Amino acid sequence: MSGNNCRKGVHSARVMTRARLLLLSDGGLLDRDVAERQGVSPATVASIRRKYTEGGLKAALYEKARPKRPPKLNAQQTAILIAEVCSSPEGREKWTMQLLADRLVTLGVVDRTGSR
Structure with missing residues (x-):
């Protein structure tokens, strides 16, 4: 992700938040610390990390289509x-x-x- 994409709004806020969660987690912070910094629950951080571990970056950043x-x-x-x-x-x-x-x-x- 380049900074240019962030400024132009190419990615949704949800995708950007998930990316930041992964980056902070990779930096060695605990789930509760990452959650506090990003204003989400520790369960959300754990869920995104689990999706990354099980399915890779794409699985962690993007939601599967839900049936309408x-x-x-x-x-x-x-x-x-x-x-x-x-x-x-x-x-x-x-x-x-x-x-x-x-x-x-x-x-x-x-x-x-x-x-x-």
């Missing part, structure tokens, strides 16, 4: 949700996730389990 989950709401349900978010909740200053979920159930947009 289908959206919970279709286009019409999403439009109703957006309309509700743009309104004021009765007796409240702002919406909470639970209030919105309850409102979608009340409107019959979704059932209690979140599907329709």
